[in-house]
Amino acid sequence: MNNKKIEIKNVSKTFKKRKVIKNVSFEILSSDICGFIGPNGAGKTTIMKMITGLINPDKGNVLVNGIDVSKNREKALFGIGAVLDVPVFFGYMSGRKNLQNLARLNHGMSRKQQLEKVEEVLEIVGLKTKTDDRGNDKVKTYSLGMKQRLGIAQALLNNPSIVVLDEPTNGLDPLGMKELRELIVQLKEKYGITFLISSHLLDELQKVCTKYVLIKDGSIKWSGASDTLLNSIEKNKTLEDVFMELLQ
Numbered sequence: 453m454n455n456k457k458i459e460i461k462n463v464s465k466t467f468k469k470r471k472v473i474k475n476v477s478f479e480i481l482s483s484d485i486c487g488f489i490g491p492n493g494a495g496k497t498t499i500m501k502m503i504t505g506l507i508n509p510d511k512g513n514v515l516v517n518g519i520d521v522s523k524n525r526e527k528a529l530f531g532i533g534a535v536l537d538v539p540v541f542f543g544y545m546s547g548r549k550n551l552q553n554l555a556r557l558n559h560g561m562s563r564k565q566q567l568e569k570v571e572e573v574l575e576i577v578g579l580k581t582k583t584d585d586r587g588n589d590k591v592k593t594y595s596l597g598m599k600q601r602l603g604i605a606q607a608l609l610n611n612p613s614i615v616v617l618d619e620p621t622n623g624l625d626p627l628g629m630k631e632l633r634e635l636i637v638q639l640k641e642k643y644g645i646t647f648l649i650s651s652h653l654l655d656e657l658q659k660v661c662t663k664y665v666l667i668k669d670g671s672i673k674w675s676g677a678s679d680t681l682l683n684s685i686e687k688n689k690t691l692e693d694v695f696m697e698l699l700q
Contacts, residue, residue, distance in 0.1 A: 455482040456518070457614050457646040458503060463512035465498055472498055473509070474670040480648060480663065482613075485640055487657035487678075488650040489695060490667035496650045497536070499667075500616050503648070504534045516614065533607030534616040538623075539599050543592030547579055547602050550591060555609050573605040577635060597628030604635065615639070617649045621656055629653075633660050654691050658682075666698055674698050 458480040465473040473495050480486045488496050501507045502514045505525045514521045519528035541550040548570060555566035574580035574587045579601055586598065594602065600620055607615050617636075621629050637660055639645045651657050657664075664681055666674040674681075681694065 456480070457482050457484070457516070458648065459513070459515040459518075460499065460503075461513040461515070463499070463502065463509045463514060465495075465502070465507070465509050472670050475512070476667070476670070476672055477512075478665050478672055478675045480646060480665075483640055483644050483646055484663045485636060485647045485649065485661050486663040486665060487654075487661040488648055488665050488667070489652075489654065489657070490673075491699070494667045495670040496667060497618055500534070500536060500618055500648070500650065503616055504532065504536065505529050506536075530610065531612050532614045532616065533604075533610060533612035534618075535600070535603040535607055535620060536616070536618045538596075539603030539606065541591045541599070541602060544590060546588050547591055547594065547598075547605075548574065548587035550602070551587075551605060551609065554606055558610055569609055569611075573608045576608060576639070577601040577605045578631070579605065595628070596623045597625070597631060600624065600628070600632060601635070604639075608639075612645065614646045614648070617647065619650055619652070621651060621653055629656055636660055654695060658691050666695060668699050 456479050460476055460478050463473055463476045464471065476499065490496055502509055503516065503521065505521050505528065508522045516528040517531050521528040551570040551573065552567060555570050558566055561569065571580065579586045579598065591599065591602065620632060624632065633656060636647055640647065649657065661678050663677055664674070665672060
């Protein structure tokens with residue numbers, strides 16, 4: 453059985469005569485939590501948009517669950533959820549109503565199943581508990597952390613085996629970061645979801661990641677298991693120190 457959830461094979465991309473992705477290859481295995489790291493403009497968001505079918509590579513292949521995204525976009529993206537920016541919802545609607553509207557896109561489900569799925573994901577992300585149901589609150593009253601949770605709830609509506617998150621902790625306070633981190637680990641352990649997460653907060657990634665991919669100037673500088681990287685760290689050095697050395 454192939455346990456490769458995402459495969460990037462010799463991918464290149466050029467925008468306005470500038471080559472932003474240069475023959476990139478890496479893979480992410482089942483149940484990995486992969487930290488995707490690099491400076492601003494390194495190419496992280498471009499690759500994430502390729503994985504989610506928003507743009508196509510000029511050369512190479514992007515496979516999700518073994519399916520080429522460029523050749524069979526709908527089938528490839530059936531098992532993937534993503535939050536690629538600060539989640540945008542209708543502020544005048546409740547979180548539940550926003551999700552109910554989005555659930556209509558799941559054409560393989562009956563309306564009853566769609567509504568049941570909304571209740572399930574609200575519980576999974578902690579917006580609905582036995583004592584408190586924030587799903588009824590209007591989104592304009594949500595904190596940024598709650599909006600991120602609602603964004604992840606949206607990403608879970610189609611029962612994905614892969615979730616892609618681009619800078620999910622941006623703007624969150626320490627408590628919000630901790631809650632999001634715990635949610636990601638819970639989703640991996642309970643549902644076997646594979647994550648690809650870009651972030652500049654290395655200390656946060658270090659607490660959850662099982663793998664890292666480091667990119668700079670459109671090229672992969674390092675890729676491998678977190679244990680391999682952490683075991684290489686010299687005494688009195690931090691993860692940030694190691695990444696800075698790799699970037700140089």
